[in-house]
Amino acid sequence: MAERGRPKGASGEESRALLLEIAAKEFAQHGYHETKVSSIVKGASLSQPTFYLYFKNKEAIFEExxxxxxxxxxxxxxxxxxxxxxxxxxxxxxxxxxxxxxxxxxxxxxxxxxxxxxxxxxxxxxxxxxxxxxxxxxxxxxxxxxxxxxxxxxxxxxxxxxxxxxxxxxxxxxxxxxxxxxxxxxxxxxxxxxxxxxxxxx
Known part of the structure; x- marks a missing residue:
C-alpha cells in the first residue's frame, strides 16, 4: 500500500528528494535543534522507516x-x-x-x-x-x-x-x-x- 501523499509507484529517488525538500523547510523554519525526524516524515507523508532507508539520522540529512x-x-x-x-x-x-x-x-x-x-x-x-x-x-x-x-x-x-x-x-x-x-x-x-x-x- 502506498504511503499517504506518495504517488503510487513513486521511486526511492522521489521519496529521498521529498525528504530533503521537507527537511530543508523544517530546518529553515525551526532551526536544527528544534527539528525532529518525526516532523520531517510527517511533512513528507512518509514513515520513519522510510527516512532511515536513506539517512542514518537527522545530522546526516542536514549535512547533505x-x-x-x-x-x-x-x-x-x-x-x-x-x-x-x-x-x-x-x-x-x-x-x-x-x-x-x-x-x-x-x-x-x-x-x-x-x-x-x-x-x-x-x-x-x-x-x-x-x-x-x-x-x-x-x-x-x-x-x-x-x-x-x-x-x-x-x-x-x-x-x-x-x-x-x-x-x-x-x-x-x-x-x-x-x-x-x-x-x-x-x-x-x-x-x-x-x-x-x-x-x-x-
Missing part, C-alpha cells in the same frame, strides 16, 4: 543539505568569471547578469540558503571558499585587462561576498527586492562608487 548548498553556490561563483576579450560596453552588463544568476539561485532556494548561509556550522567555511573563488576570478579579470592592476582583489572579494550575504538576508529572502535589482545595485556601487560625476572628477 549543507553539502548540496556548498556545491551549488561554489559552482555559481566559478561560473561568474568574465571570459577574455569581452567588448567594453558589455562588461558591466555581464557582471550584473552573473551576480543576478547567483541571487536568483538563492531566491529560488530560500530554505537551502538559510541553512547554507546562516544555520550551518560550515557557513563560515562556505563563505571563505566563495571569497577565494571570487578572488581567483578577479585576479584573472585583472590580468585580462578589465580592472586596475593595483586592486586588492582579496578585500574586494570579501566586500562583495559580505554585501551579497547581508542583502540576501534583509532584502532578497523577505522579497523586498528582486535578484536583478540587487545585482544592479551591488555592481553599480562597486564599479561606479557613490560620488556624483562632478565630485568624482575633482
Amino acid at each position: 543539505l549543507e553539502d548540496l548548498f556548498h556545491i551549488q553556490i561554489i559552482d555559481f561563483t566559478k561560473k561568474s568569471r568574465l571570459q577574455p576579450e569581452l567588448e567594453p560596453k558589455i562588461i558591466k552588463e555581464r557582471i550584473i547578469y552573473n551576480v543576478g544568476q547567483l541571487l536568483t539561485f538563492l531566491a529560488k532556494n530560500p530554505d537551502l540558503t538559510m541553512i547554507g548561509f546562516y544555520l550551518s556550522t560550515k557557513s563560515d567555511e562556505i563563505k571563505a571558499r566563495m571569497v577565494r573563488e571570487t578572488k581567483d576570478n578577479l585576479d584573472f579579470e585583472v590580468e585580462a585587462g578589465y580592472f586596475r592592476k593595483d586592486l586588492d582583489t582579496y578585500m574586494i572579494a570579501e566586500a562583495l561576498i559580505g554585501i551579497v550575504e547581508r542583502l540576501t538576508f534583509i532584502q532578497l529572502l523577505p522579497g523586498i527586492k528582486q535578484p536583478g535589482e540587487i545585482a544592479e545595485f551591488i555592481v553599480d556601487l562597486l564599479l561606479n562608487g557613490m560620488l556624483n560625476e562632478e565630485n568624482n572628477n575633482q
Whole structure:
C-alpha cells in the first residue's frame, strides 16, 4: 500500500528528494535543534522507516543539505568569471547578469540558503571558499585587462561576498527586492562608487 501523499509507484529517488525538500523547510523554519525526524516524515507523508532507508539520522540529512548548498553556490561563483576579450560596453552588463544568476539561485532556494548561509556550522567555511573563488576570478579579470592592476582583489572579494550575504538576508529572502535589482545595485556601487560625476572628477 502506498504511503499517504506518495504517488503510487513513486521511486526511492522521489521519496529521498521529498525528504530533503521537507527537511530543508523544517530546518529553515525551526532551526536544527528544534527539528525532529518525526516532523520531517510527517511533512513528507512518509514513515520513519522510510527516512532511515536513506539517512542514518537527522545530522546526516542536514549535512547533505549543507553539502548540496556548498556545491551549488561554489559552482555559481566559478561560473561568474568574465571570459577574455569581452567588448567594453558589455562588461558591466555581464557582471550584473552573473551576480543576478547567483541571487536568483538563492531566491529560488530560500530554505537551502538559510541553512547554507546562516544555520550551518560550515557557513563560515562556505563563505571563505566563495571569497577565494571570487578572488581567483578577479585576479584573472585583472590580468585580462578589465580592472586596475593595483586592486586588492582579496578585500574586494570579501566586500562583495559580505554585501551579497547581508542583502540576501534583509532584502532578497523577505522579497523586498528582486535578484536583478540587487545585482544592479551591488555592481553599480562597486564599479561606479557613490560620488556624483562632478565630485568624482575633482
